[in-house]
Amino acid sequence: MATEEYVDAGVAVDNSSLSGIVGSAPPAAKGVNYERILNARSEPENWLTYYGAYDGQRYSPLDQINKENVSQLAPAWVFQCGSVGLHSGKSTYSFEASPLVVDGIMYVTGWDGWVWALDARTGNMLWQYRHAIPYDVSLCCGNVNRGCAVADGMVFVTTLNAHVIALDCETGKKVWDKTYGDVRAGESATVAPLAVKDMVIVGSSGGEFGVRGHADAFKRETGEHVWRCYMVPKPGEPGSETWGDDSQEAWQRGGANCWVTSTFDPDLNLLYFGTGNPCPDFDGDVRPGDNLYTDSGVAWTSTAARSRRTSSTRRTTCGTTTPRWSTSCSTSTVRSWRPTSTRTGSCTSSTARTCRRSGWRRSSIASTGARSTRRAT
Amino acid sequence: MAETAEELLDKQNGATLGRILGRGRVEEAEEGSDGKMRATIRILEDELVYDPGVLVLPHGGELEIEIFNDDRNTHCAVFPSNGDYQFIWLVNHSRGIANLTLDGPGYYWYGSRTGNDEGRGLTGAIVVQGDAPEEARLDRPPQPRP
Numbered sequence: 001m002a003t004e005e006y007v008d009a010g011v012a013v014d015n016s017s018l019s020g021i022v023g024s025a026p027p028a029a030k031g032v033n034y035e036r037i038l039n040a041r042s043e044p045e046n047w048l049t050y051y052g053a054y055d056g057q058r059y060s061p062l063d064q065i066n067k068e069n070v071s072q073l074a075p076a077w078v079f080q081c082g083s084v085g086l087h088s089g090k091s092t093y094s095f096e097a098s099p100l101v102v103d104g105i106m107y108v109t110g111w112d113g114w115v116w117a118l119d120a121r122t123g124n125m126l127w128q129y130r131h132a133i134p135y136d137v138s139l140c141c142g143n144v145n146r147g148c149a150v151a152d153g154m155v156f157v158t159t160l161n162a163h164v165i166a167l168d169c170e171t172g173k174k175v176w177d178k179t180y181g182d183v184r185a186g187e188s189a190t191v192a193p194l195a196v197k198d199m200v201i202v203g204s205s206g207g208e209f210g211v212r213g214h215a216d217a218f219k220r221e222t223g224e225h226v227w228r229c230y231m232v233p234k235p236g237e238p239g240s241e242t243w244g245d246d247s248q249e250a251w252q253r254g255g256a257n258c259w260v261t262s263t264f265d266p267d268l269n270l271l272y273f274g275t276g277n278p279c280p281d282f283d284g285d286v287r288p289g290d291n292l293y294t295d296s297g298v299a300w301t302s303t304a305a306r307s308r309r310t311s312s313t314r315r316t317t318c319g320t321t322t323p324r325w326s327t328s329c330s331t332s333t334v335r336s337w338r339p340t341s342t343r344t345g346s347c348t349s350s351t352a353r354t355c356r357r358s359g360w361r362r363s364s365i366a367s368t369g370a371r372s373t374r375r376a377t
Numbered sequence: 378m379a380e381t382a383e384e385l386l387d388k389q390n391g392a393t394l395g396r397i398l399g400r401g402r403v404e405e406a407e408e409g410s411d412g413k414m415r416a417t418i419r420i421l422e423d424e425l426v427y428d429p430g431v432l433v434l435p436h437g438g439e440l441e442i443e444i445f446n447d448d449r450n451t452h453c454a455v456f457p458s459n460g461d462y463q464f465i466w467l468v469n470h471s472r473g474i475a476n477l478t479l480d481g482p483g484y485y486w487y488g489s490r491t492g493n494d495e496g497r498g499l500t501g502a503i504v505v506q507g508d509a510p511e512e513a514r515l516d517r518p519p520q521p522r523p
Binding site: 005006007008009010011012013014015016018084085086087128129130131132133134135136137161162163173174177178179180181182183184185187210211212214225230234251252253 | 468495514
């Protein structure tokens, strides 16, 4: 048929343009940099990074809300965004994010590739970004995202199909986009990035699908890949002797994904990662041994990089998969962590959840990895 | 002669009320010299389907869809795209353009949000072939791919 016989429907538009969305936000994140995040706790009205501060304490010194008036709390506002069409993990999507607040602007992520900037006082949406997520991406534990990082005028987010993207904090438009995982291998990404120095740090997901867990660092300004550190050593590397399968293949699909945001010690220049389960989760027969560094706390220097030239590409990697130190929750003994009144915990053997899942971590003497106090994350 | 199960499934009010999702023709987009991929999708008259039902891209990138509504009722299309869904309203016998940006690999659903168009058959798929870039892949020997 001749096209002139058709009514002109025009060009498809952004779905959000059909709403009353403002489409822009004040440039609050432009004033966030490494030095400001180092002193994040000095501005308790803000929440500049995933844990509130690099130490992972999730502690706020705000005291307007206390045990005398906490029973009087009531909703101030509700922000809601429903599901649209067919998307992956339809029955398991939810909010699992820690919102960030910078000078009255809230940055929060959701399921299925959503990122929002909201007015923190009213909950009104200022801008939104949605990364299109393939329907068939491998997801063990839901269509979720744990949050974002903000620095230098940008908002950093990972996507379920294993990208890390930078968005302009004023418009929500994409600045750069890097793929850091292989969805065909079963990888995905749900972690909230961590902005450290001039980099953004991310970790991979997919420990139930036979991948090899890793953390990556990207230059904040450009998205240039700075380094990757694998959490499961190759044969011959320190720790590889703990993968005792005769086939020497278990490490290739060993898991140990760091899907929770790391913490950072600026004095020691160490990043602390909690690593996930080995793979397969529940059949240790095919992976005899302690399977380092799965279910472990692992410390890396933030500038961990030794260049290694491969074929036609130059990749900067951790030269060997050797962290500064690691301490493991044994995969053969499930331990639980009980809080005490002083916010330290003691370790007992029990049939409780693994320390990885329970949200507890060891706060160790960072330079040696020796166990000292244990604090909740 | 009685219709076969396949024939009954391949139309409205056969075995089901609407046409079951995921059926229909498979067609590949064409890639132009400018690197943009292009395809044509039609809402066929009185069938409540997008044709082709599955559009296949050789890799991720920019896709331009010329979409026709050949039906005698209004529909729409809400396409996935990095940044935001792309919405186009399609009145009776209309034509429009949608520009999408999609990663690969994997596949995406799109549909018409009018009434229960989606449930009755107006849901289509866009398949993106290809692999993750080399720098994103895992450092390990090649793995069996089932």
